[in-house]
Amino acid sequence: MEYLEGKNKFIQAWGTLGSNWGINKAMAQIHALLLLATEPLSAEQIMEELQISRGNANMNLRALMDWGIVKKEFKVGERKEFFSTSKDVWELAKQVSRERRRREIEPILSILKEVQGVSGENKKEVEEFKKVTAELFDFSQKVDNTLVKFTNSDQNWFFKLLLKI
Amino acid sequence: MEYLEGKNKFIQAWGTLGSNWGINKAMAQIHALLLLATEPLSAEQIMEELQISRGNANMNLRALMDWGIVKKEFKVGERKEFFSTSKDVWELAKQVSRERRRREIEPILSILKEVQGVSGENKKEVEEFKKVTAELFDFSQKVDNTLVKFTNSDQNWFFKLLLKI
DNA sequence: AATAAGTTTCAATAATATTTGAAAGTATAG
DNA sequence: CTATACTTTCAAATATTATTGAAACTTATT
Missing domain, CATH: 1.10.10.10 (Winged helix-like DNA-binding domain superfamily/Winged helix DNA-binding domain)
Known part of the structure; x- marks a missing residue:
């Protein structure tokens, strides 16, 4: 070619x-x-x-x-x-993660936290709402933590770690 | 609220x-x-x-x-x-990863592989091209492998693992 | 201070993506 | 078989997003 x-x-x-x-x-x-x-x-x-x-x-x-x-x-x-x-692909990935975390994960975390305190007539619905949003919050927080580690890691710590499994 | x-x-x-x-x-x-x-x-x-x-x-x-x-x-x-x-957030994340891997990572891997074989007059440019695309290929493959592990993992193996660090 | 070289802005336009709604299609019940 | 309830399709309309290009702006040079 x-x-x-x-x-x-x-x-x-x-x-x-x-x-x-x-x-x-x-x-x-x-x-x-x-x-x-x-x-x-x-x-x-x-x-x-x-x-x-x-x-x-x-x-x-x-x-x-x-x-x-x-x-x-x-x-x-x-x-x-x-x-x-930068031609450093690793650096590029870290920078993109950093930005997306800031731009997307943080806002969604804040909304999930905010809506946790809902109240209403229909107990079943309200409970389901709280359950689902709580699980999403928990999951998003884990992703967030992972990204923080990832974006602060030197070298390809991440993949090296995975190789060990 | x-x-x-x-x-x-x-x-x-x-x-x-x-x-x-x-x-x-x-x-x-x-x-x-x-x-x-x-x-x-x-x-x-x-x-x-x-x-x-x-x-x-x-x-x-x-x-x-x-x-x-x-x-x-x-x-x-x-x-x-x-x-x-499914209300299982973990399952949801795995399924989305699975699909994006199939729809996006695989095609880009195939293109990166395909363009590896370029040739041309300007040696410097061609070499830079091969270098960059080779690094991207390598990186994408690592991401791909990670996703395979992730999408096949039980429980939140992934996050549990990270906690150990 | 005037000119030139270059950059930024943004209203207008073009391109793209999404949504609608009505017609065509399918399956079930009587 | 055929009327009915429901689903799917897709061309046209709408909404959204990206792009253009020319004027305004900025900075450097003479």
């Missing part, structure tokens, strides 16, 4: 994967492009390679920076900004 | 959580409703409670059944179909 074909295939696949996990296609594709780049890329280069507009590139680069997985860089003598991402 | 308020809050939150993870809102909300129900619900009841159309209810119930997390049930003397979901 030709390099260019492989590259496009990979970028395409990364975009699709992102979409399935609630990350917009352009954002995932920019990330894929940066993963493959041998040096930081300018907004122009990204626009050009992915055939997207300046506004789109800018917004998604910002989103990637918000996620903490893309960094702005400057080159001496150049006024333009350049962008790069 | 009144039961109804809590219920709505939970259903709403479950829908939002779903959206963030690439699952459509109605699908997640139907699931939330079934989680809280004290007995299997008919399509009518679901349509009524969530204020959605018959077609919508039907399609998303089918999708939930495809995911293996909702089951059709029949009541004696009733011609209608009823739907229920």
